[in-house]
Amino acid sequence: MHLILGGALIGALCSGLIALASGVTVESLYCLVDQFQSLIAGFLALIGAAITVWIISLQLQESQRQFEIAKRDKVEAEKAATPLILSSLCDYAQNCANLSSRILDLSNQPHAQRLTSLAATPIADSPSIDKDDIQSIKKYIEFGNEGERKHLKHLLNKVQVQIARLRGTRGKAVGELPHNKPHKLLQHEANARILEAAEVYAIAGNFFEHAREEGALPDETKPSLENMLSSLRILGLDEFTHPDIFKIAAGRYDNA
Structure with a gap:
């Protein structure tokens, strides 16, 4: 002009x-x-x-x-805090796995003994995520690239669903179950909650490496079998003490 x-x-x-x-x-x-x-x-x-x-x-x-500069600075600030947030998510997954493993160990016990044992467990109350961490993840979703948004949305959805499911499983563990084989029901649900905790840990671990610029995000949000088995072991489980969980994982996740 x-x-x-x-x-x-x-x-x-x-x-x-x-x-x-x-x-x-x-x-x-x-x-x-x-x-x-x-x-x-x-x-x-x-x-x-x-x-x-x-x-x-x-x-x-x-x-x-000026808008692009402010946006870039905000993204960099969120990225700088992401490893800490993901670390807290990994701690949350560990607490979920601990509680689910405790429920699994008590699944064959009578109701009164389950109630007493869970009440004495330090993590008896269902684990949860700090609201500030959730808000930080949402901000990252807003300004991240397409791949980052996809993985963080999947992670956030997984966590929100898992929180509700774990509360339900714990409620069944401390309550009287109207089921002819309550221990089978609890075992099934506890195994499912442990796998969900391992999946949250695997997704958070992949993003943790990406946030520290140590690795690229996988194309698929669903963890590979290798990621799942590694996460289960990190959470304190192995093929000898929990063979059913590893068998379920082997059939549910692709070894990509």
């Missing part, structure tokens, strides 16, 4: 110089201006509008640049 404006001004100046060089008098120029004053006024208005548009365009460009 400024090139067009400059060209117009230079053209007008050159025309005036050519006119003077051709012997046109000042009086005749005044007459020419008076005759075409409406046209000249319109031309000057057009130049003024062009200048206004150019200035506004520069202001918009600067505003966009």
